[in-house]
Amino acid sequence: MIKGPKPTGPRRPTLADVAAAAGVHTSLVSRVLRDDPRGFASAETRSRILAAAEALGYRANVAARGLRNARTTTLGLLLPGFTSPMYTALAKSVEEHAALKGYGLVMGTHAAGDPHETITNMLMQGRVDAMLVASGRIEDKALRQLAEWAPHRVVLLNRQVMAVRASVVLRDSDAAALAVRHLADLGHRRIGGVFGPPSLDTMVRRLQGYRAAVRSTGVEALTASCKERDYAAGFNGVQRLLADGANPPTAIFAATFPMGVGALAAARAMGLTVPEQLSVIALHDDDLAGFLTPPLTTVALPVKELGVQAVELALDMAAGGEPRRIVVPQSPEVIERASTSAVR
Amino acid sequence: MIKGPKPTGPRRPTLADVAAAAGVHTSLVSRVLRDDPRGFASAETRSRILAAAEALGYRANVAARGLRNARTTTLGLLLPGFTSPMYTALAKSVEEHAALKGYGLVMGTHAAGDPHETITNMLMQGRVDAMLVASGRIEDKALRQLAEWAPHRVVLLNRQVMAVRASVVLRDSDAAALAVRHLADLGHRRIGGVFGPPSLDTMVRRLQGYRAAVRSTGVEALTASCKERDYAAGFNGVQRLLADGANPPTAIFAATFPMGVGALAAARAMGLTVPEQLSVIALHDDDLAGFLTPPLTTVALPVKELGVQAVELALDMAAGGEPRRIVVPQSPEVIERASTSAVR
DNA sequence: ACATGACCGTCAAACGTTTGATATAAAAAG
DNA sequence: CTTTTTATATCAAACGTTTGACGGTCATGT
Numbered sequence: 120m121i122k123g124p125k126p127t128g129p130r131r132p133t134l135a136d137v138a139a140a141a142g143v144h145t146s147l148v149s150r151v152l153r154d155d156p157r158g159f160a161s162a163e164t165r166s167r168i169l170a171a172a173e174a175l176g177y178r179a180n181v182a183a184r185g186l187r188n189a190r191t192t193t194l195g196l197l198l199p200g201f202t203s204p205m206y207t208a209l210a211k212s213v214e215e216h217a218a219l220k221g222y223g224l225v226m227g228t229h230a231a232g233d234p235h236e237t238i239t240n241m242l243m244q245g246r247v248d249a250m251l252v253a254s255g256r257i258e259d260k261a262l263r264q265l266a267e268w269a270p271h272r273v274v275l276l277n278r279q280v281m282a283v284r285a286s287v288v289l290r291d292s293d294a295a296a297l298a299v300r301h302l303a304d305l306g307h308r309r310i311g312g313v314f315g316p317p318s319l320d321t322m323v324r325r326l327q328g329y330r331a332a333v334r335s336t337g338v339e340a341l342t343a344s345c346k347e348r349d350y351a352a353g354f355n356g357v358q359r360l361l362a363d364g365a366n367p368p369t370a371i372f373a374a375t376f377p378m379g380v381g382a383l384a385a386a387r388a389m390g391l392t393v394p395e396q397l398s399v400i401a402l403h404d405d406d407l408a409g410f411l412t413p414p415l416t417t418v419a420l421p422v423k424e425l426g427v428q429a430v431e432l433a434l435d436m437a438a439g440g441e442p443r444r445i446v447v448p449q450s451p452e453v454i455e456r457a458s459t460s461a462v463r
Numbered sequence: 464m465i466k467g468p469k470p471t472g473p474r475r476p477t478l479a480d481v482a483a484a485a486g487v488h489t490s491l492v493s494r495v496l497r498d499d500p501r502g503f504a505s506a507e508t509r510s511r512i513l514a515a516a517e518a519l520g521y522r523a524n525v526a527a528r529g530l531r532n533a534r535t536t537t538l539g540l541l542l543p544g545f546t547s548p549m550y551t552a553l554a555k556s557v558e559e560h561a562a563l564k565g566y567g568l569v570m571g572t573h574a575a576g577d578p579h580e581t582i583t584n585m586l587m588q589g590r591v592d593a594m595l596v597a598s599g600r601i602e603d604k605a606l607r608q609l610a611e612w613a614p615h616r617v618v619l620l621n622r623q624v625m626a627v628r629a630s631v632v633l634r635d636s637d638a639a640a641l642a643v644r645h646l647a648d649l650g651h652r653r654i655g656g657v658f659g660p661p662s663l664d665t666m667v668r669r670l671q672g673y674r675a676a677v678r679s680t681g682v683e684a685l686t687a688s689c690k691e692r693d694y695a696a697g698f699n700g701v702q703r704l705l706a707d708g709a710n711p712p713t714a715i716f717a718a719t720f721p722m723g724v725g726a727l728a729a730a731r732a733m734g735l736t737v738p739e740q741l742s743v744i745a746l747h748d749d750d751l752a753g754f755l756t757p758p759l760t761t762v763a764l765p766v767k768e769l770g771v772q773a774v775e776l777a778l779d780m781a782a783g784g785e786p787r788r789i790v791v792p793q794s795p796e797v798i799e800r801a802s803t804s805a806v807r
Numbered sequence: 808a809c810a811t812g813a814c815c816g817t818c819a820a821a822c823g824t825t826t827g828a829t830a831t832a833a834a835a836a837g
Numbered sequence: 838c839t840t841t842t843t844a845t846a847t848c849a850a851a852c853g854t855t856t857g858a859c860g861g862t863c864a865t866g867t
Contacts, residue, residue: 146855176612178583225569226570532824
């Protein structure tokens with residue numbers, strides 16, 4: 120605990136202040152303000168209370184309320200960061216839907232320090248009623264321990280771990296397969312795939328779909344796995360794939376959006392024009408795609424729905440519901456732009 | 464208030480549980496765990512307490528602590544969203560520095576609903592000790608009211624309003640001027656500027672610097688103001704500027720990073736090659752710039768330092784310090800990439 | 808006139824932590 | 838052998854809200 124002085128400024132009005140102003144007991148104020156079914160109050164008293172609360176600008180203290188109720192009406196969201204537009208879209212969706220349900224949101228990223236510690240603190244200190252965890256970098260062991268302690272308070276986003284029985288995932292595998300099929304349909308017989316680290320669950324699922332589609336379409340595939348999954352990783356990965364001598368791929372599948380951007384840059388750096396000499400398709404869509412040179416073809420997944428479902432599941436569990444594993448059913452969809460074309 | 468059941472699961476251990484396990488009074492546990500100067504405890508008792516706390520996985524309940532202390536060791540950050548890399552960089556910086564200082568962070572964006580309401584709630588419900596406000600879309604009137612209520616609890620980021628006496632701003636004006644001078648130095652005599660809405664304080668500052676530099680360098684300037692400041696706004700703005708008949712500009716200054724990306728796209732759409740036929744420079748830097756086609760020249764501002772200074776100011780005020788208006792002193796810097804060149 | 812409700816409202820305990828005041832015993836000082 | 842000091846630990850109140858248990862006051866039906 121860090122020492123430090125209290126914030127200064129005028130005291131916030133309390134229930135007691137409102138009660139005094141309205142000439143009634145605090146309990147009645149509390150009931151009236153919350154529309155408690157037991158909030159009998161004559162129309163006259165009622166409006167006096169409401170007026171007093173309004174005049175003082177009263178808002179219930181969340182600490183007191185949280186202490187009394189043992190719940191916070193607040194959800195936590197842990198993200199690795201905002202490195203990919205996928206995460207910003209997810210954050211937006213979760214915040215929006217939580218607000219709609221009357222819940223607040225506290226977001227945390229890896230910038231705050233050890234993510235496992237962040238989650239544990241939020242849960243064990245009673246900061247949040249449940250945690251939505253969208254970080255792939257937390258060791259399974261830590262998650263198991265967490266799930267043991269708070270099985271009804273942790274929801275995994277786009278990740279599955281044996282021990283955690285609540286999760287919401289997208290059809291990453293199908294999306295990767297769709298991308299490969301799209302390229303195959305365009306006549307590409309030799310494609311390259313750049314992926315992030317296989318330690319990430321999303322990556323193994325994307326790799327699965329990719330492999331399956333490669334087999335079923337009968338194309339040849341070159342695959343590169345990178346330590347990261349950002350612009351630079353895509354750039355380097357594609358350079359490696361293309362440098363591969365005699366018979367380079369005519370199309371690239373990038374497993375993340377930033378990697379797709381990096382792939383475009385790599386092509387340019389190697390003097391290849393897209394899509395004439397190299398087609399590029401990336402997983403996850405974003406506005407940015409339409410403004411790249413050339414506009415990037417992507418396969419879109421329902422990220423917004425992922426956030427909505429995660430919030431729903433968390434609230435359901437808070438209400439006593441059982442943990443579930445949800446797959447967001449919407450199909451992946453190719454958003455065709457100018458970075459893919461039929462093989463010449 | 465939304466009704467709802469409590470989260471289920473095993474009860475969190477309390478101070479009383481630890482005290483019972485260690486065979487001492489709660490107050491002693493509290494003092495020992497916090498290294499309270501009054502926490503006399505024999506070495507033996509002390510280790511017993513520590514062991515018990517560890518074994519039970521005890522963490523102090525923030526609601527109880529917040530209630531008792533009337534402070535939360537938590538800061539709030541309000542952003543318009545994560546539409547620009549500038550905001551994600553800022554969020555990261557703030558979270559990082561807050562964590563370093565032992566403070567938690569709760570982030571909110573416009574996705575949660577009316578931003579003014581969001582701020583008021585966070586402050587008045589005692590969710591946070593202070594708010595860092597980086598949204599330009601809140602009316603001055605609302606801010607004045609806020610500043611009256613909680614003058615020591617609100618810090619404006621990259622925005623100045625008469626009524627709010629605590630703010631941290633970057634040298635936006637100098638940055639815009641630097642961009643114009645960079646173009647002028649390359650020999651451009653006719654430049655176009657695309658800006659976001661003049662209702663935003665940052666935009667008027669950038670416009671000022673731009674205008675001043677235009678005068679002092681003696682170049683001709685065409686200016687477009689857009690309703691938004693995203694990719695599409697940059698795209699449309701630049702199209703308007705270039706469509707302007709006989710004598711189009713040979714260089715573009717984009718007032719935001721996304722607008723710079725849009726500018727690149729617009730040039731391509733109109734069949735102009737960058738930088739041969741049109742130079743483009745944008746305000747604020749990001750990794751993405753290096754992976755665009757062509758790599759985008761930018762002028763970088765110390766966004767990270769903006770975040771650091773803002774949390775420092777907030778904490779200083781919480782400690783009784785007076786509100787201040789800080790200008791982050793670091794100079795803007797041109798990051799030269801391939802989207803600018805000497806006029807042919 | 809008297810029980811019976813229906814209304815309108817108050818009481819007081821509890822949530823978990825912190826902290827100034829206080830208690831007890833042993834050691835040091837006079 | 839008192840008195841003071843020091844070391845160790847406890848007591849109890851307070852933070853602001855919620856909520857089950859009561860307490861009056863009227864009108865109403867019998």
